[in-house]
Amino acid sequence: MHRKRILWLASVSLALAVAVIALEGCGGGGGPLVQPPGTGTSSPSSRFIELLPAAQKDATYVGAEQCAKCHGAGSKQTGAEPVAVAWSKTKHAQVNVGCEQCHGPGSKHAAAPSKENILTYPNVASSVVCGQCHGTIAAQYEQSGHAGVVEVVIEEAESNPNVYGKTCFRCHSAPFRAQMVDSKLTYGQTRDAIDAGIQAMSTDTIVEIAHATHESASCASCHDPHRQTGNLTWQGEEVQLRRAVSNTDTTDVAPGVPVKQYSTFNHVCASCHNGRGGNPSDTALNSGTARPNFHESNQYNMLMGMTGVEGQSGPVVRTTAHATAPGQCSHCHVANARHTFTVSYDTGCSPCHTAADAAARVQATKSQIEQGLLALRSRLQAWSQQTFGDPDLWDYTTLIPAGKTAPPQAQVPIEVKRARHNYWFILRDASFGVHNAVYARYLLEVANANLDRLGVGAASRAADLSPATRRAILQSDLQRLKDSYRRGVE
Numbered sequence: 001m002h003r004k005r006i007l008w009l010a011s012v013s014l015a016l017a018v019a020v021i022a023l024e025g026c027g028g029g030g031g032p033l034v035q036p037p038g039t040g041t042s043s044p045s046s047r048f049i050e051l052l053p054a055a056q057k058d059a060t061y062v063g064a065e066q067c068a069k070c071h072g073a074g075s076k077q078t079g080a081e082p083v084a085v086a087w088s089k090t091k092h093a094q095v096n097v098g099c100e101q102c103h104g105p106g107s108k109h110a111a112a113p114s115k116e117n118i119l120t121y122p123n124v125a126s127s128v129v130c131g132q133c134h135g136t137i138a139a140q141y142e143q144s145g146h147a148g149v150v151e152v153v154i155e156e157a158e159s160n161p162n163v164y165g166k167t168c169f170r171c172h173s174a175p176f177r178a179q180m181v182d183s184k185l186t187y188g189q190t191r192d193a194i195d196a197g198i199q200a201m202s203t204d205t206i207v208e209i210a211h212a213t214h215e216s217a218s219c220a221s222c223h224d225p226h227r228q229t230g231n232l233t234w235q236g237e238e239v240q241l242r243r244a245v246s247n248t249d250t251t252d253v254a255p256g257v258p259v260k261q262y263s264t265f266n267h268v269c270a271s272c273h274n275g276r277g278g279n280p281s282d283t284a285l286n287s288g289t290a291r292p293n294f295h296e297s298n299q300y301n302m303l304m305g306m307t308g309v310e311g312q313s314g315p316v317v318r319t320t321a322h323a324t325a326p327g328q329c330s331h332c333h334v335a336n337a338r339h340t341f342t343v344s345y346d347t348g349c350s351p352c353h354t355a356a357d358a359a360a361r362v363q364a365t366k367s368q369i370e371q372g373l374l375a376l377r378s379r380l381q382a383w384s385q386q387t388f389g390d391p392d393l394w395d396y397t398t399l400i401p402a403g404k405t406a407p408p409q410a411q412v413p414i415e416v417k418r419a420r421h422n423y424w425f426i427l428r429d430a431s432f433g434v435h436n437a438v439y440a441r442y443l444l445e446v447a448n449a450n451l452d453r454l455g456v457g458a459a460s461r462a463a464d465l466s467p468a469t470r471r472a473i474l475q476s477d478l479q480r481l482k483d484s485y486r487r488g489v490e
Contacts, residue, residue, distance in 0.1 A: 047128045052104045055117040059105040064098035066110050071099075080187045086227035090240065102129050102225060122175030122212040130219040138219075140339040146217040149173075152486045154210050161206035166198050169209065170263040171272035171297070174218035176209045181263060182242055186224060195260035222268050231268070234327025243268040245327045250304050255279040269329040270300035278425075280309040285417040289409040291396045291484060292424040302429040303328065305439040309418040311446045317438050321352070362434055369426065369433035370470045372444040374462035376423050377477075379448065383416060383456045394420060398484040415450035422447040424481075427474060 064084070072084035080086070087093055092101075100106050102124065109118035119129075127147070131138030141147055153172045157165040169176035180201070184194045219225075224240045231241040243266050252265040253274040265271040278294020278301070285293075294307060301307040305318025325331045335347035343349070349358035381391035388407055394416055397406040422443040426432075433440040462470060 045132075048104075048132055051123040051126055051128060052119050053116055053123075055114075056104050056108060056119065059108040059117065061100050061105045062107050062110050064100070067099040067106060069110075070113065080227075083226050090226070090228055092225065097133065101132070121179040122209050125175040125178040125218055125220045127174075127215060127218040127220075130223075130225070134219070137337065137339045141219070143340045144342075146221075146341070147215055149213055149216050154213055157210045158207055161203050161210070165206035165210065166201065167259055169206070169213075170198075170259060172216050173209060173213040174215040174221050175212055176206075178218070178220045179209075182221070182224070185242070185264060186227070191260045191264040194264065217272070234331055241268050243271060245269075245330045247328075248304070248323070250306055253300060253306075255281065255307055256284070267300065267328075269333075273297045273299045273329070275301040275307045278307050280307055280418075280421055280425075282414055282418075285309075285414065285421055286409075289396060289412075289417070290398045291481065292421065292428065294425065294428070296428045296430075296478075296481070298425060298429055299329070299431070299435060302425070302431065302435045302439065305436055308425050308439065308443040309421050309446055309450075310442075311449060316442060318436075320436055320438055322435060325352070365434055365437045366432040367467065369437070369440050369444075370467070370474060371462040372441070373423060373426060373432075373474060374465065374470055375459035376419065376444060376447050376451075377473075378459035378462065379451050379456050380416065380419060380423070382459070383451065383454060386456075387411075396420070396424075399480055413454060415454050418450045419447035427477060428481075430478075 064087075068084040072082050075082045075084075084099070087099070092098075102119070104119040106118060115121075127138060127141060131141075150172055153164060153168045156163075157169060157173075165173075165176070170181055171177065180198050181194055184197065189197075222242060224242050227240065228238050229240055229242060230238070231244050232238055233241070234245055245268055247265070247267040247270065253262045253270065255275075255277070256279045257277050259277070262274050262276055263271060265274065275294035275298035278292070278298060279288075294301070298307065303319070303323050305316070305323070310316055322328075322332075327334075332343045332348040333341045335344070335350075338344075338347070345353070345355040345358040345362075349355070353361065380394040384394040385391040387393075390404065392401050392404060393407050394412070397409065400406045426440050426443055429435060429440075465473075
């Protein structure tokens with residue numbers, strides 16, 4: 001598997017590295033601190049040392065002042081202020097966490113600057129670097145989905161880098177995003193210039209980054225270690241966030257927008273957790289029939305009530321209070337700075353709900369939306385059985401079960417295509433109405449209204465199924481979609 005092939009520079013002798021690198025901890029010249037509690041993994045010190053390039057292994061520490069000679073005021077850097085100047089204003093500088101704390105000992109680099117003798121991209125974007133000091137948060141992060149990779153994306157990027165690497169890596173590769181998107185935005189490049197730089201990347205460079213990618217999003221995906229950004233948390237704290245925690249201007253994630261636009265959206269979560277150009281128009285539904293035309297990260301689109309197939313009458317009630325809650329996603333998913341990104345009712349839902357109230361609302365909402373999805377699914381199957389003599393041929397062509405042949409999509413009426421779009425849109429959001437119950441209910445109504453026009457009968461009673469059975473059916477559909485990508489079907 002890919003993870004066994006990640007190049008961790010095993011040739012570096014750990015014993016020698018420990019001897020030559022002074023591990024002084026936070027506030028010192030460099031090196032890690034303590035192992036995050038309860039991780040059971042090797043200490044951050046050894047993991048950090050493994051990140052260093054071979055040519056750096058016998059370097060010594062020279063201090064941030066030496067680094068500032070090239071990376072400070074008077075440097076040839078263009079755009080934003082020089083990195084050492086920006087760093088000097090941060091909390092890192094205040095507690096004496098210098099350049100070498102993150103980039104490793106710099107004597108060799110100072111003598112002959114090269115990316116081969118200092119820790120830089122792609123490995124410097126690893127969460128291991130930040131975990132040297134931020135052990136508790138790093139331990140929480142390791143439990144999150146961000147800490148892993150989607151293997152199929154890495155594998156496809158290695159074999160087809162110009163397609164998968166240059167598009168998917170903008171969200172599915174922490175080092176790629178940090179190097180090719182985030183740092184470019186920091187220094188004032190436009191999204192067109194960023195996209196041009198990505199398109200000009202060589203195949204070898206993308207494959208190298210694929211080998212070094214072991215996190216979909218690392219600390220550096222959300223936080224800029226070098227500068228105060230002015231993007232405050234919803235509690236008003238400066239934690240050097242790369243993007244805003246709230247944004248109600250949905251222009252950059254509107255249906256049909258290109259990757260260069262939605263991947264640079266000014267929202268720390270939604271620059272990746274959006275539908276990525278998904279389009280509910282009839283034209284798009286007729287032309288894209290292989291699989292849903294929005295990404296499975298459509299949480300922000302659901303939150304803001306957009307990208308589902310909507311009815312002709314209005315106005316549409318698009319959002320709930322969740323869309324305007326302080327901090328939007330971060331209010332619930334990063335409560336008390338917890339970096340597992342899971343929601344606990346006592347903290348994530350406060351102060352709007354008590355824990356008991358939140359739990360009851362979540363259970364009721366999920367139950368309603370799950371039943372609605374299964375009822376819609378049953379009606380789609382009934383239409384398929386009546387039309388083609390098989391209940392499974394309503395779906396996108398790559399999702400038809402093995403051994404069955406998808407019908408010509410011209411034989412699938414637009415009403416069915418609209419209904420299945422909404423089915424998958426609600427399902428892929430994965431909150432089952434919690435993010436935006438009013439919009440989820442509305443999309444179910446629109447989908448059923450379209451099937452009414454075709455004379456499709458009522459669904460079987462999903463309410464008769466146990467919650468566990470309902471969830472198993474829906475999760476099976478999600479897995480079926482993931483498997484279609486793994487098969488490499490375009």
